[in-house]
Amino acid sequence: MSPPDIALLARIAANAVAVGRRGRQDTGVGPFRAFLSVSSRDYFMSFAVPAPPGAATTIGWAADDWARPITALVDHFSGRCRTCRLEFFAELHPRLAVALAAAGLSQDKSAPAMAVTPACLRPRPPGRDMTMRLLRPGDTVAIKRFMAVQSEGFGVDIDTGPNGWRPILEAGLSDGTMIAALGQVDGRACCGAVIMIGGGAAELAGVSTVPAYRRRGLAADLCSRLLARYFDGSDAPAWLSADGEIAEELYGELGFRTVGLQLNYGVLRDADGGRKP
Numbered sequence: 454m455s456p457p458d459i460a461l462l463a464r465i466a467a468n469a470v471a472v473g474r475r476g477r478q479d480t481g482v483g484p485f486r487a488f489l490s491v492s493s494r495d496y497f498m499s500f501a502v503p504a505p506p507g508a509a510t511t512i513g514w515a516a517d518d519w520a521r522p523i524t525a526l527v528d529h530f531s532g533r534c535r536t537c538r539l540e541f542f543a544e545l546h547p548r549l550a551v552a553l554a555a556a557g558l559s560q561d562k563s564a565p566a567m568a569v570t571p572a573c574l575r576p577r578p579p580g581r582d583m584t585m586r587l588l589r590p591g592d593t594v595a596i597k598r599f600m601a602v603q604s605e606g607f608g609v610d611i612d613t614g615p616n617g618w619r620p621i622l623e624a625g626l627s628d629g630t631m632i633a634a635l636g637q638v639d640g641r642a643c644c645g646a647v648i649m650i651g652g653g654a655a656e657l658a659g660v661s662t663v664p665a666y667r668r669r670g671l672a673a674d675l676c677s678r679l680l681a682r683y684f685d686g687s688d689a690p691a692w693l694s695a696d697g698e699i700a701e702e703l704y705g706e707l708g709f710r711t712v713g714l715q716l717n718y719g720v721l722r723d724a725d726g727g728r729k730p
Contacts (some may be wrong), residue, residue, distance in 0.1 A: 458712045460566055462542050464654045465692045465712075469502050469540060471651025475630070476621040482529045483522035484511050489535055496719070498618075500538045501526055503546050504679040511546055519552035527556070527720060536718040542566060545713075553718045562717035565701055567709035568654075568692040571684040575708040577677040580670065583643070585678045588633040590626045599635055606644070606661025625649065632683055633659075636675040644672045648683050650693065655683060657693040673703055680707070 473479070473488035477499065480487045490498035511518075530537035535560055537558070541549060547585060550560070588595050600619060604610050611618045625631025625647075633647040643666035647659040657680065662672045694715045695701040701711070 456477060459544060461690065462545055462566065462713045464503065464652065464690065465568065465656075466545060467568060467652030468649070468654035468656055468692070469652070470647045471630075472656060473500065476624060476691050480529065482526045484519075485526050485539075487521060487526065489530070489533055494534055494536075496510050496536050496538060498541055501530075502539065503541050503549060503616050504530060514546070514548055514560070516548045516552040516555060516639070519549055520556065523552060523556045524556075527558075530720075538717065540715065540717050543714040543716050550716055550718070555630055558718045558720055560716065561719050562694075562696075562715070564694045564696055564715050565705050565711040566692060566715045567695050567701070568712045569680070569704075569709040570690050571688050571705065573708040573710070574680055574684060575582050575706065577670075577674055577707070579678065580674045581686075583636045583638050583662040583671050583674055585675060586635045586637055587640075587682070588622075588626055588635070595635060596623065599633060599645045601662055602635065602642050602645040603659055603661045605663045620645065632679060634675060634679050634682075636671050638666065638671070644675050646672065646679050648679060650683075650687070650689075654689050655691045657686070657691050660693075669711075675708070676704075677707055711727045 459530070470486055473486065477488040477490050480489070482501070484504050485501045486504060487501040488499060527537045538561070539553065539558070543550060554560075572639065586595055590597060596619065620631065622631060626633065630650045631647055632650070634645065635642045636644040644659065644662040645659060649656045649658060657676060660672050660676060683691060691708065693704060695704055
C-alpha cells in the first residue's frame with residue numbers, strides 16, 4: 454500500500470475516535486481508547502480503537518507487545534458490564550489481529566475501508582421517484598421515521614429511547630457533526646443514511662433500505678445526494694466500511710476507492726449474547 458493511503462487511513466482512524474467520543478465515556482486504556490455507552494449494554498453501542506499513529510507508536514508492535522494491553526482492555530469492559538469490542542485498520546496495526554485471536558477474541562467483521570474526496574465523487578443522476586428529506590434538529594417526525602427505517606432495514610431495534618442511537622443522532626444534528634437524510638417514495642420513508650463528521654474526515658454509515666424498496670438503487674441515490682451535500686461545505690474525505698462485493702462495487706461507482714482493511718473483533722459470546730467463561 455502506498456504511503457498516501459496510510460496517511461488517509463490515519464485520518465480515518467482519527468474520525469473513528471471523534472465519533473466514538475459522542476455520547477460515550479472516553480477512557481484511555483494503555484494504547485487503546487475505550488468508548489463505553491453510559492446507558493446501554495448493547496454490544497454495538499460500546500467499542501474501542503487503538504490510538505491512531507502519532508498518538509502512540511504501536512505500528513511496529515509485535516503480537517506479544519499487545520497481550521497485556523488487550524487483557525487490561527477486556528477487564529475494563531467487563532468491569533463495567535460491557536462486552537469488549539474493537540474496530541481498527543489492519544494496515545495501521547498489522548500484528549494486532551494475531552494478538553486478539555491469541556487472547557481469545559473472535560473476528561466479527563472484515564471489510565474494505567473505502568474513501569472518496571470531493572474531486573473524485575461521481576454523483577448519480579437523481580432518480581425521479583425519490584425525494585431526499587434532510588433531518589433537522591428538533592424534527593421529531595423525520596427522526597422517528599429515520600429510526601424506523603434503520604430498524605427495519607437492519608432487522609434490529611436501534612431506537613430504544615435514552616439507551617439507543619437516537620440521543621447521539623439528535624446531538625450530532627444539533628452541533629453540526631452529523632448530516633442525515635431520509636429517502637422517500639410517494640411520501641413513504643424507504644431508506645436512510647448518515648454522515649458522521651470529525652477528526653479531519655467523515656464516515657458514511659447507517660445506510661439502510663426497507664425490504665420492500667430494495668434493488669431499486671434508492672440507497673445509492675440517497676448516498677450520492679447526501680455526499681454532494683456534505684462536500685458542498687467540506688473538502689475533508691468521506692469513508693465507509695463496505696459490507697460485501699455488491700457494496701464495494703456500488704460505492705466504487707460513486708468514486709470511492711479501497712484504501713485499507715477494517716477489522717472488528719469482540720470477546721467470544723454465547724448464544725444469549727453474554728461473554729463465555
